[in-house]
Amino acid sequence: MVMKLPAGSTTDYIVKVDKLSVHFTKGGVFSKKILIKALDNVSLSIKNKEILGVVGESGSGKTTLGRATIGLQKPTYGNVYLKVDGKEINVGKSSLKNVNKYVQMIYQDPYSSIDPLMRVYDVLAMPLKYRKEKDVDARIEDAMRLVDLPLELLENKVFQLSGGQRQRLGIARAVVVNPRYVVADEPTTMLDASLKGEILKIIKDAREAKNISFMLITHELPIAKIISDRIAVLYLGKLVELGKSDEIIKNPLHPYSQALIDAYPKINPELKDKIKEMKVKPDVIRPEKGCVFAPRCPFAMQKCIEKEPELKEVSPNHYVACWLY
Amino acid sequence: MLLEVKNLKIYFYTKRGVIRAVDDASLNLDKGEIVGLAGESGSGKSTIGYGIMRLVPFPGRITGGQILFKGEDILKLDENTFRKNYRWKKIAMVFQGSMSGFTPVFKIKDQIIEVLKIHEWNGDYEERVKELFKMVNMDPILADKYPHELSGGQKQRAFIAMALALNPEVLIADEPTTALDVIVQENILNLLKELRKDLGISIIFITHDLALLSEVSDRDYILYAGKVMESGPSEIIFKKPRHPYTQALIDSIATLDKDMVKGIPGSMPDLSNPPTGCRFNTRCPLAKDICFKEEPKMRIYSDGDEVACWLYD
Numbered sequence: 001m002v003m004k005l006p007a008g009s010t011t012d013y014i015v016k017v018d019k020l021s022v023h024f025t026k027g028g029v030f031s032k033k034i035l036i037k038a039l040d041n042v043s044l045s046i047k048n049k050e051i052l053g054v055v056g057e058s059g060s061g062k063t064t065l066g067r068a069t070i071g072l073q074k075p076t077y078g079n080v081y082l083k084v085d086g087k088e089i090n091v092g093k094s095s096l097k098n099v100n101k102y103v104q105m106i107y108q109d110p111y112s113s114i115d116p117l118m119r120v121y122d123v124l125a126m127p128l129k130y131r132k133e134k135d136v137d138a139r140i141e142d143a144m145r146l147v148d149l150p151l152e153l154l155e156n157k158v159f160q161l162s163g164g165q166r167q168r169l170g171i172a173r174a175v176v177v178n179p180r181y182v183v184a185d186e187p188t189t190m191l192d193a194s195l196k197g198e199i200l201k202i203i204k205d206a207r208e209a210k211n212i213s214f215m216l217i218t219h220e221l222p223i224a225k226i227i228s229d230r231i232a233v234l235y236l237g238k239l240v241e242l243g244k245s246d247e248i249i250k251n252p253l254h255p256y257s258q259a260l261i262d263a264y265p266k267i268n269p270e271l272k273d274k275i276k277e278m279k280v281k282p283d284v285i286r287p288e289k290g291c292v293f294a295p296r297c298p299f300a301m302q303k304c305i306e307k308e309p310e311l312k313e314v315s316p317n318h319y320v321a322c323w324l325y
Numbered sequence: 326m327l328l329e330v331k332n333l334k335i336y337f338y339t340k341r342g343v344i345r346a347v348d349d350a351s352l353n354l355d356k357g358e359i360v361g362l363a364g365e366s367g368s369g370k371s372t373i374g375y376g377i378m379r380l381v382p383f384p385g386r387i388t389g390g391q392i393l394f395k396g397e398d399i400l401k402l403d404e405n406t407f408r409k410n411y412r413w414k415k416i417a418m419v420f421q422g423s424m425s426g427f428t429p430v431f432k433i434k435d436q437i438i439e440v441l442k443i444h445e446w447n448g449d450y451e452e453r454v455k456e457l458f459k460m461v462n463m464d465p466i467l468a469d470k471y472p473h474e475l476s477g478g479q480k481q482r483a484f485i486a487m488a489l490a491l492n493p494e495v496l497i498a499d500e501p502t503t504a505l506d507v508i509v510q511e512n513i514l515n516l517l518k519e520l521r522k523d524l525g526i527s528i529i530f531i532t533h534d535l536a537l538l539s540e541v542s543d544r545d546y547i548l549y550a551g552k553v554m555e556s557g558p559s560e561i562i563f564k565k566p567r568h569p570y571t572q573a574l575i576d577s578i579a580t581l582d583k584d585m586v587k588g589i590p591g592s593m594p595d596l597s598n599p600p601t602g603c604r605f606n607t608r609c610p611l612a613k614d615i616c617f618k619e620e621p622k623m624r625i626y627s628d629g630d631e632v633a634c635w636l637y638d
Contacts, residue, residue: 164592
């Protein structure tokens, strides 16, 4: 069966994920071996200079998806393509060295992802020297300015930086080599609210200055809404909804997206004495067949338990995998 | 007043110097009240929680102030009396990341029964565990499971059940939902509200998530660098805050109705060498001369708001 690729019919993409499945086995020594479908038949694409937000809760497969797009996770089934300078690279089948030229990653924890004993200068110089790039100093200064870090810090050791400064350095390290595509995995999660806004601004600036496409993985819906052009909602390894950010937040179609948006805290002191009605059961149950969300879904029908819905375009560029539509 | 914290000082004596993590902080908690302690990391919010439990980790020490529980200063009691009569019995705490606080090798039930035994609970242990599980809306069958057999949300509810084991009057909940998914988070929030309603328990809710806090608390204390900057009823704190820090912090919360978030430039001062004057002066957009010279005092307003800021002098 041929499925139309969500927004992938254009040639203007940098990353194309085609029917990607990543399966893991769990247990085996003390318990029965079980197959975990971390990602199951996911197709989407990221356009040039686009920021795609990938949201979902723990276990949704969002980090696995990010890692698979830069070759850190081999697909069990399906393919991931990277299209740079007119040529297409099959990420899962090429050497990491070939892929690494074009991709970078920004990690969640700025404390564990950068060697605290290195000089700031060396953190940025190392990837450039490794690639035998020229004008090392000029490019380092350029990257420092882009992430709004004072040049005086170049001689400091990483442990002397604050958490916010370290995350800026993490972004500088990713963009200093001029990648075409960057996966940012929860880049604001470890930071205080007062610092999140600055980091988002830097990511947007980097996109403009260096023509970078981003996948921004987050469990914080407002962060995804603020920064991304489109949002993909994952649930238990399935892509359940994909569309323009404003569309997804204002007019979510999938009952899971609706529940997520509904449950997200709002500044509303009037709620303090009210028990919020929970339409969706809190505990995750993974069904054997049918729609993955059916066991928790308030609208589940017989059909949902039996057969899995496919991703459908229900309004222009708004895709949802749900039998309600 | 059920619990009064007066001019509490908790200092950490490190090689780098004395870190004034909590410096002259005061707060009150009434019966049946949910009070929020909010601020960024390093503001001292968790340290106050540990202080009330008298569990401040080394090299920290409570160096000043009083903590009055129904009028009695619990800082004056010897450790044995406090452990026997107060800790977990009158004041219990759900720690940050406490869902991983269960030992993996014992059943949940046995871990709760151990608490009951140590504190010489009068009554049937098994029955009590069943009762506690019902209180936190869980099937008592789950008490027979090992921690790894439960989901994150279930473990968190089980830990809350353990905290309630001895009928405490005060529950300190330190970031009780931080590692949980939003739908589970909502469920835990509902549970805390129900416990307050059904048991009349008083809750100190410690969090960095102000949007979340606004949905649960009656009153809030906004902390910055070990000091209370503003405190007041939630309606004031979240809708008409007076302190520039509270305003900036609320502006920086990312919520779904916003198209952008403003940050607060700069970072928190080094607490081993805090700035003279107001501790927020290094980041405050409205700072004037006096803010760098003298520390502002708390001003009390008729709407219940209290603000430490020279703007309102």
